[in-house]
Amino acid sequence: MVSKIKLTNFRKFKNLELDIDKDIVVLHGDNAVGKSTILEAISLITNGKSPWANTDEYISTDQEEETPFCRIEITTKEDGEEKTYSYYKTNSRRILKINDKNTPIKKFFEETASTIFNPEKIEILMISPSKRREFLDEIISTLDYEYVEILKQFRKVLKQRNAYLKKLSKQFYDKGIIARNDPQLNFWTNEFLKSAEKIQEMRERLSKRIATKKLKVEYIKSNGDIALEDALENSKKRDIATGYTNVGPHRDDWELINGMNIKKYGSRGEKRLSIGKLIFEVQKIMKKELGYYPILLLDDIASELDKKNTAEIFKPEILNKQQTFITIIDYKNLPKEVVKNAQLIDLN
Amino acid sequence: MVSKIKLTNFRKFKNLELDIDKDIVVLHGDNAVGKSTILEAISLITNGKSPWANTDEYISTDQEEETPFCRIEITTKEDGEEKTYSYYKTNSRRILKINDKNTPIKKFFEETASTIFNPEKIEILMISPSKRREFLDEIISTLDYEYVEILKQFRKVLKQRNAYLKKLSKQFYDKGIIARNDPQLNFWTNEFLKSAEKIQEMRERLSKRIATKKLKVEYIKSNGDIALEDALENSKKRDIATGYTNVGPHRDDWELINGMNIKKYGSRGEKRLSIGKLIFEVQKIMKKELGYYPILLLDDIASELDKKNTAEIFKPEILNKQQTFITIIDYKNLPKEVVKNAQLIDLN
Numbered sequence: 001m002v003s004k005i006k007l008t009n010f011r012k013f014k015n016l017e018l019d020i021d022k023d024i025v026v027l028h029g030d031n032a033v034g035k036s037t038i039l040e041a042i043s044l045i046t047n048g049k050s051p052w053a054n055t056d057e058y059i060s061t062d063q064e065e066e067t068p069f070c071r072i073e074i075t076t077k078e079d080g081e082e083k084t085y086s087y088y089k090t091n092s093r094r095i096l097k098i099n100d101k102n103t104p105i106k107k108f109f110e111e112t113a114s115t116i117f118n119p120e121k122i123e124i125l126m127i128s129p130s131k132r133r134e135f136l137d138e139i140i141s142t143l144d145y146e147y148v149e150i151l152k153q154f155r156k157v158l159k160q161r162n163a164y165l166k167k168l169s170k171q172f173y174d175k176g177i178i179a180r181n182d183p184q185l186n187f188w189t190n191e192f193l194k195s196a197e198k199i200q201e202m203r204e205r206l207s208k209r210i211a212t213k214k215l216k217v218e219y220i221k222s223n224g225d226i227a228l229e230d231a232l233e234n235s236k237k238r239d240i241a242t243g244y245t246n247v248g249p250h251r252d253d254w255e256l257i258n259g260m261n262i263k264k265y266g267s268r269g270e271k272r273l274s275i276g277k278l279i280f281e282v283q284k285i286m287k288k289e290l291g292y293y294p295i296l297l298l299d300d301i302a303s304e305l306d307k308k309n310t311a312e313i314f315k316p317e318i319l320n321k322q323q324t325f326i327t328i329i330d331y332k333n334l335p336k337e338v339v340k341n342a343q344l345i346d347l348n
Numbered sequence: 349m350v351s352k353i354k355l356t357n358f359r360k361f362k363n364l365e366l367d368i369d370k371d372i373v374v375l376h377g378d379n380a381v382g383k384s385t386i387l388e389a390i391s392l393i394t395n396g397k398s399p400w401a402n403t404d405e406y407i408s409t410d411q412e413e414e415t416p417f418c419r420i421e422i423t424t425k426e427d428g429e430e431k432t433y434s435y436y437k438t439n440s441r442r443i444l445k446i447n448d449k450n451t452p453i454k455k456f457f458e459e460t461a462s463t464i465f466n467p468e469k470i471e472i473l474m475i476s477p478s479k480r481r482e483f484l485d486e487i488i489s490t491l492d493y494e495y496v497e498i499l500k501q502f503r504k505v506l507k508q509r510n511a512y513l514k515k516l517s518k519q520f521y522d523k524g525i526i527a528r529n530d531p532q533l534n535f536w537t538n539e540f541l542k543s544a545e546k547i548q549e550m551r552e553r554l555s556k557r558i559a560t561k562k563l564k565v566e567y568i569k570s571n572g573d574i575a576l577e578d579a580l581e582n583s584k585k586r587d588i589a590t591g592y593t594n595v596g597p598h599r600d601d602w603e604l605i606n607g608m609n610i611k612k613y614g615s616r617g618e619k620r621l622s623i624g625k626l627i628f629e630v631q632k633i634m635k636k637e638l639g640y641y642p643i644l645l646l647d648d649i650a651s652e653l654d655k656k657n658t659a660e661i662f663k664p665e666i667l668n669k670q671q672t673f674i675t676i677i678d679y680k681n682l683p684k685e686v687v688k689n690a691q692l693i694d695l696n
Contacts, residue, residue: 031654303651
């Protein structure tokens with residue numbers, strides 16, 4: 001359990017210190033008081049990256065130091081034992097320490113984890129197929145380190161197959177020739193299949209695992225019901241004409257179905273609720289595989305939900321599983337049960 | 349003023365009839381009761397397109413008819429005179445009528461207009477540069493029909509310049525030759541400049557016009573401070589190597605600045621508020637140019653705003669300008685002044 005959070009030069013916080021003594025923490029206050037920023041800091045120190053900034057923009061810019069920096073520190077308490085994690089960052093370097101001792105990246109981040117759920121995440125998952133693929137890939141990578149290597153291998157081979165297709169494409173347009181059985185293309189196709197089939201299989205398996213009885217996650221292969229090998233053969237001419245690989249895991253997608261296609265026909269509330277349910281299923285899987293529930297960060301989630309759906313998201317059996325940080329403008333919009341058991345932190 | 353709305357087979361509504369008698373209309377109710385759907389219908393019949401569906405998915409699918417269809421009908425009342433607009437749509441055809449008489453597209457949509465403001469719009473404007481360019485282009489097109497032609501011309505020329513660059517690119521990779529002064533490339537560059545400079549100029553002008561004292565809209569040219577002609581000359585080698593045009597209006601962007609870059613450093617509330625302010629400025633410009641204020645559709649806008657900012661969005665001097673439709677889960681979250689003057693429609 002996180003028992004203390006300290007931020008220095010982190011976005012709007014020059015110095016912030018919060019003592020935490022409950023498993024449910026409600027950060028409440030007006031717009032722009034820094035609610036989401038605190039969740040961003042927790043996400044950074046537990047997962048190594050910000051849920052929304054790609055660069056170092058969270059380092060406060062109004063510092064007088066020659067080298068602007070920020071520092072996040074969290075203290076955890078588990079069975080009476082305290083541990084302090086600190087994350088120091090400048091534009092060019094990052095120093096990670098546990099109990100004041102420099103710690104390698106892998107060890108630092110393998111001890112803690114968090115899952116964030118916020119309105120941006122829902123919009124992005126609804127808009128972008130590549131973000132949907134990334135969503136699955138990130139979970140599988142956390143559960144199975146081997147998958148990181150498979151993905152790397154896949155991206156490398158895809159790049160090389162595409163480069164070779166571009167060459168063939170040029171030949172085709174210059175001379176009108178398509179080699180029906182080009183040995184080098186066959187080689188890259190075989191290499192491609194090795195990792196591609198594994199990725200599709202693993203993503204498909206996870207899709208089934210995170211689905212619930214009412215909420216199906218339908219993994220949609222770009223090759224449809226046809227074996228990927230055959231689909232690649234069928235798309236050969238097209239691949240050569242366009243100069244890239246038209247089928248494979250880099251073109252797959254998934255959909256959420258609860259009787260209907262939620263992306264197409266769901267209201268904003270239904271979208272939010274369904275993605276929430278997926279994320280809670282992911283928490284359960286994480287617990288099974290990692291041995292602990294990641295910290296849950298619920299950022300402004302209640303805002304577009306009615307009472308019934310708010311109660312659905314903030315169910316005790318979900319919240320009681322892990323430490324949960326909730327941001328909200330007015331805590332009175334949370335179910336009373338939640339407020340009763342929570343530590344309320346007013347940021348106004 | 350819209351005085352009646354009738355929907356048939358439109359998404360979840362088999363048959364819906366609403367009588368409207370106020371300038372502020374608050375549609376309230378739980379998630380998924382169809383609040384946003386009503387705004388979507390108004391947007392479709394006034395602007396010709398849905399703010400979120402690209403296809404005909406708003407046509408209700410559970411019909412027994414051989415040809416599924418939907419119908420939207422609104423009646424407006426202006427100085428005692430009533431007019432009925434009807435929009436009938438199947439997968440293959442659209443019939444537009446005013447007072448039961450078939451009406452050409454241009455005439456139909458030039459009489460009415462609406463502006464929608466919803467959480468998706470904010471997210472998309474924050475995520476995608478192409479959507480940000482589109483935002484400006486749509487406004488300019490509404491104000492100045494000539495701009496539609498300039499854009500068309502620009503897209504055509506860009507396509508042709510890129511096609512020619514691809515040819516040169518091939519030559520370069522095959523034979524290592526870059527023609528320093530290729531006459532055909534020069535021709536396309538000149539054609540490109542004709543519309544490109546005009547587009548940048550018009551977008552820049554609009555950016556200044558929709559900005560307020562506190563909220564700047566900074567138009568960012570991909571050619572920076574350099575004249576576009578010179579920037580194209582400088583990027584010639586790169587254009588040939590990559591096979592496409594690297595600078596021009598299709599690569600420009602804009603940012604919102606209120607002392608800081610809102611996309612980078614703003615909280616979700618600040619983002620929402622700033623885009624709202626832009627949209628209200630656009631309303632004013634529309635009034636000046638079109639002679640009337642477009643109907644304002646505020647879809648779930650209050651949900652992530654605190655009291656102060658909610659009051660900021662729902663100011664009487666903004667709401668009183670045009671007919672405004674507001675969706676919200678609980679109308680008690682609106683300022684009392686607004687509720688007092690509004691027609692409340694309970695969709696539960």
